[in-house]
Amino acid sequence: MSLLKNEPPAPMRSLGELFAMAQALEEEAAARYAELAAEMRAAGLASVAQAFEHLADEERGHAEHVMAWSQARTGHAPDPDMIRWQPPETFDEEEARGIASSRLASAYRALSMAVRNEERAFALWTYIAAQAEDAEIREAAERMAAEELRHATLLRRERRLAYHAGRSAGGADSGSMQRRSPLDQAAHAEAALAALLAELARSPAAPAELSGLAADAVAMAERVARASAAAGEDLRLPSGSAVVPASMEEALRLSESTVEAYLDAAEAARSDEVMRELQALAARAISRTASLRRIAEGS
Numbered sequence: 001m002s003l004l005k006n007e008p009p010a011p012m013r014s015l016g017e018l019f020a021m022a023q024a025l026e027e028e029a030a031a032r033y034a035e036l037a038a039e040m041r042a043a044g045l046a047s048v049a050q051a052f053e054h055l056a057d058e059e060r061g062h063a064e065h066v067m068a069w070s071q072a073r074t075g076h077a078p079d080p081d082m083i084r085w086q087p088p089e090t091f092d093e094e095e096a097r098g099i100a101s102s103r104l105a106s107a108y109r110a111l112s113m114a115v116r117n118e119e120r121a122f123a124l125w126t127y128i129a130a131q132a133e134d135a136e137i138r139e140a141a142e143r144m145a146a147e148e149l150r151h152a153t154l155l156r157r158e159r160r161l162a163y164h165a166g167r168s169a170g171g172a173d174s175g176s177m178q179r180r181s182p183l184d185q186a187a188h189a190e191a192a193l194a195a196l197l198a199e200l201a202r203s204p205a206a207p208a209e210l211s212g213l214a215a216d217a218v219a220m221a222e223r224v225a226r227a228s229a230a231a232g233e234d235l236r237l238p239s240g241s242a243v244v245p246a247s248m249e250e251a252l253r254l255s256e257s258t259v260e261a262y263l264d265a266a267e268a269a270r271s272d273e274v275m276r277e278l279q280a281l282a283a284r285a286i287s288r289t290a291s292l293r294r295i296a297e298g299s
Contacts, residue, residue: 006088008124011131016082018128018140019070023063023078025121029091030059036096036110048099051107051162055114062151073140090120111159118152122256126286130294138290146286153263182265183228186258186281190221193254199246207295213288220258220281227277231269248296255289 012018037052070078092113099109125145132138197214200206262282269275 008088008127008131009085011133012128012137012141013084014082015137015140016070016074016076016079017084018137018144019066019074019078020080020082021087022066022144023070024080024083025087025090025124026059026063026066029117030056030063032091032093032096033059033114036099047107048110051110055110058151062147065147088120088124090124091117092120106162107165108159108162111155111162115152115155115159118148118155119256122148122152126256126290126293129287129290142283142286142290145290146283149259149263149282149286153260153267156264157267181233182261182268183224183231183233183278186261186265187221187224187228189254189258189261190217190224193251193258194218194221196246196251196254200248200251207298209291209295213291216284216288220284223277223281227265227274227281230271230277231274248292252289252292252296255285255292259285259289 012021033052033056037049037056040046040049040052067077070076096113099113122145125141125148129138129141129145132141194214194217197210197217201210201214259282262278262285266275266278266282269278
């Protein structure tokens with residue numbers, strides 16, 4: 001299922017429109033988090049209020065970043081009058097109301113909502129990139145997508161800390177679960193995506209671009225293996241055919257998951273060389289996600 005309830009109804013016509021949309025989304029999120037913080041503080045939930053206040057501050061910082069970027073690229077601040085259509089919802093109002101009215105509100109739950117909001121914003125910008133008819137707009141939208149996913153990565157880290165803090169406070173065992181490393185996750189997702197795209201490409205009606213994307217996924221998985229070796233991890237690439245029904249929806253899910261894994265791995269990298277390689281792979285995966293979304297929309 002798509003992260004968004006609705007798709008953007010039309011392509012962006014200019015960088016000015018893109019910056020106006022970005023500014024509006026960031027300011028709306030900041031305002032809603034601030035409202036939730038006030039509600040939590042009034043309810044006596046200081047730790048949850050603090051989490052929402054932090055999120056509001058983060059969104060204000062994002063809005064300031066968009067403002068500076070707009071000034072640098074267009075020579076003026078974002079103009080809300082340039083927005084031609086209502087963007088799909090990226091802030092989950094229903095979940096926000098649920099947290100505000102729940103006695104089970106927690107910093108972990110607040111951060112979980114924020115992660116999903118950022119992931120929806122990422123999906124929105126990949127849609128906009130896929131629809132873009134101008135290379136400059138497409139590149140800016142892809143950069144926005146990368147920024148939103150970076151925000152989500154940082155929030156996931158804070159969410160993990162909140163989770164373990166909550167378990168420790170409750171007296172539960174806070175020992176870490178065995179899980180794949182981000183590099184391992186990326187390699188498995190790339191290999192699965194390569195197999196799935198190859199299967200999709202065999203359809204007589206499939207666009208030729210899918211074969212190229214499948215080959216690219218194989219090459220990217222090999223790059224992950226080399227980065228893993230450089231990082232001192234013993235990684236074996238999985239092989240075999242796709243194990244889930246082949247669909248563009250699943251291809252998009254896998255492509256998005258590789259971006260997250262690359263960014264997580266880059267964040268944890270101890271070598272600048274490995275970090276740069278993983279960031280490059282993340283950028284390539286973001287561009288691929290936009291391409292897959294464009295293909296899905298045309299199918």
